[in-house]
Amino acid sequence: MRHLIDHRPCGWLLASLLIAGTLAGVVLPGAALAEGDDPPAASETEPTRVYIVQLRTPPAIDAAASDRRARPGRFDPQAAGIAGYGAALTASHDELLAAIGAPPEAKLYSYRLAFNGFAARLTAEQAAMLRIHPAVQRVSVDRIKSLKTNASGQFLGLLDPAEGLRSARGLDGEGVVIGIIDSGIDPRYEGFSDRREKPVPRLCRGSWARESLLGAWLCHRFRKPRHQLLYAPLRGWRGRCEAGPGFPEGSCNNKLVGARFYDSGFRAMYRLDPGESLSPLDADGHGTHIASIAAGGRVEASIGGTTLAAVTGMAPRARIAVYKACWLQPDATRANCATSDLQRAIEDAIADGVDIINYSVGTDDGGPGDPDALALLLASNAGILPVAAAGNSGPAAASIDSPASAPWVLAVAASSRSGTRFDEVLRVTAPAAATGNMSFKEAAFTPTLRSTGAVEGMLVAAGLACSSLPDAGRFSGRIALVQRGSCDFEAKLRHAEDAGAIAVVVYNTAEDEGLPITMKGTRGSVRIPAVMLGQRDGEALAAHLEAGEAVKLRLAKGAIARRQAIGNVLYAPSARGPNPNVFAILKPDVAAPGVDILGAQTPEVANGVRGESHQYLSGTSMAAPHVAGVAALLKQAHPEWSPAALRSALMTTARQDLYREDGASPADPFDVGAGHIVPDRAIDPGLVYEADRTDYEAFGCGIGLPQLDEERCLALSMEGYPFAPEALNLPSITSLDVIRPRSIQRRVTNVGPAAVFHATLSPPPGITASVEPGSLALAEGESAEYTVTFSSNGDARRLDYFDPEAALPDFRFGSLSWDSAQHSVRSPLAVAPSAIAVQPSVAGHDASGTTSIDIEFGYDGAYQARLSGLAVPASYTGTVIDDPLKYYTLIADDAALPDFIRRHRISVPPGTRYLRVALAATDADHADDLDLYLRCPDGSCPGGVRALASASDAETEVIDLLNPAPGEYLVDIHGFMVDDPPGGAGAGYELGVWMVDDAPDAGRLEVLATPVTAATGAEGQLSLGWNDLDPGELYLGLVTHGDGEHQLAWTLVEIATH
Structure with a gap:
């Protein structure tokens, strides 16, 4: 072993790792405070x-x-x-x-x-x-989370005269309450009113009705209050309406039945934008838009003063309850949310009596154990369906947000819908060959075209406009054409204005799919209007200018062009599976319209384009309320259905004729889950997959959810509940590491008339599958179990485990349908065969000893085991003070470091197979929170990130790296929270660094027995031994399992000697 400093046993660090029960790749929880310590008295200077x-x-x-x-x-x-x-x-x-x-x-x-x-x-x-x-x-x-329709009803079939839930069945969401946990609501929007203006006959609208005796006599009845009440008071509703700035008493009504706000968690961390309001009023526009999609009443939508079309929510008579937990920071155009606020909002929604929660909120670094995910579990247990946006981090694999990744939450992907969309356009009036309309989006921080009036002028190319424009005189009285990139929008527009331009047209590059976006900046910093074009249109204008042609534009508010949208194409940023938290739980669940959705807007939005009551938005945030609204229709028809039954009905009746963002490649279950919702089928699904509190608790025991103790898990085990995630009774079926036959059980319940259902199985490629029994004869309300069994055909993918493609299982897709004379109940299958299955880690505790690794083979051929290590850590110690800003930033290697960051350099030689860096705080009070960062040489960190981090609130932080690139690594210790007062010595720490290679100098693993060949479906065991290790050390070793050509898998060996 190569040590950078003199070696000594890492006593404190070893103890911390043993207490935490470390496993490779897991960030460790902190060591505990010693019993008997006196309670600390908080002081005003002590950071909280x-x-x-x-x-x-x-x-x-x-x-x-x-x-x-x-x-x-x-x-x-x-x-x-x-x-x-x-x-x-x-x-x-x-x-x-x-x-x-x-x-x-x-x-x-x-x-x-x-x-x-x-x-x-x-x-x-x-x-x-x-x-x-x-x-x-x-x-x-507490953590921060982010906020992730004129033809939608027709596209979803709700208005079909023969089968539509609204047109044919008369469902409209009456009596159902949808809770919207978001950025608030604008109560002035017409679609949230519980009244409408009474119709007045045409005869009584003119001067005749006012000036003639006959007219006055005939029409006097229409001079009484002209509003009629559309909604009766909601019986049993327990919510309340909180008033505040911009949201006066009386803002709620029999349609908008409740409105609350929660700001304590957010304001403990961030300042609010000056345009925010400490009330349920929506300063963002996101929550208002969401509410209108789910349950807004019919409104004639307009943009720029031009009437476009009528928009109606999915469940137009469902009631709306709003819980504002998301807030704008200064100059932000999209709100963020503190988990503590969200959690209280969920609790109040349950207490108030909502039926469905729309949760277009998420984070990409959480999981089913997050506090808000657990709160939504309890909401589900209380009979409330949680519907969440899948997230907008696609098309990268394994990008599903939390809490959408939790199995009790219905996760919604976003796809396009066909029909007419309306674009604001500028007009190219010269040259003749270029005349036509080009779609644009106005900047959020410049004067609007509504306020400036139409702008017409010649176009002049200004390049990137990141510095003062040369030959400024040629821009005077003209419109500047600017390319996106290299500097912020505010700088570009200011340089154009300084040169005398009367307006600016920015065009996009390859970012955001080349489509126009809403430009952001400081309101009032620029005094001329500005719009953005898409890449194709902008490059076309630039080409005309480069050819020496004179180009003339007219920009005006209210100039609208109709575009025909192409439906059933996935929104490119829509999050994808597999589920990053639990591979065995298929996500997303379903897809719904989420691209270019026309909905309500807050006219006085804080940092967006003002003066509009409607806006187009795209994202899974827009897809979720489509599903929430449709679920309200199903709940109206079937008030007895559980949240699991509602989810099942939407999934098993979905259609699969969707395409990825390229418009050509068929979408698979990691793109759209079970498929696109079909509401008219979901009303009568035939069979449903039920799951209740105990099912979810058993799942929680299997993955170690924190709220379940050993006693409860033991009781569930004794009752026969399976803990494996794939055993949870979901409408989708997932199986991992399939080699030998693996069976999964499901339970279905007939919610229709008595019928006989026959299984139709389409196995995934390379997988053999069977179903027992093959038929189910069920009376109404009767349940039955079936078993589906998968085994590998031996064609599992063989890749080196460190190949990026090997980071995710080799999933293949199929389907299982239960078909009767009236129903087809379809479940997506996601099965991942494996070339080899081994234990990820084994442990030992003696100076001399043995251990074994169980192996299951999914291929035919040779087997080889490669041993690396053993290695003990090199140790570093030091102190670090508190960072008052609580913010770590990467600092250049040659720059001076602040005292709240300590840096160590480690040289990783070629041939290193495994690197572990572990940090433990060493002060006796155990009250310090130190974070660990590892910078890799030449951008070699996995995923191309600049640094790896272990930054939990635990005292012990660990970073593990397989096959690290050789070179110099920088290790930074950040004093995130140190309890010493200013001027104190700081927090003590110990840093351990293990480098495992094939030439150990601290002890050696030996093979005692090994399989020689591999055969698909066969099992074997690799036996290992070691001798004469030093006491009081944590040794690391690595076993690489291969076929002579590929390094297929690895097992970490951890030996903590006494």
């Missing part, structure tokens, strides 16, 4: 941050679950005993905070219904004390 604390005592929904089994129905927060139970939980929160020395005002929220816990401003030391308290399940840092 917002933590979400979960307690072990079950929340009210779980506590009431046994009673609900006896008396089925929706959870009732006003039932006998629930209020007292919730009050007791709140009291326990306050007592716990007092016990650690936190003042009463430190608490931001108490959570009681869907989650037992609280959000509070705490010091790092107080958070550390809570982590070891026996009543506490988990302590996590």
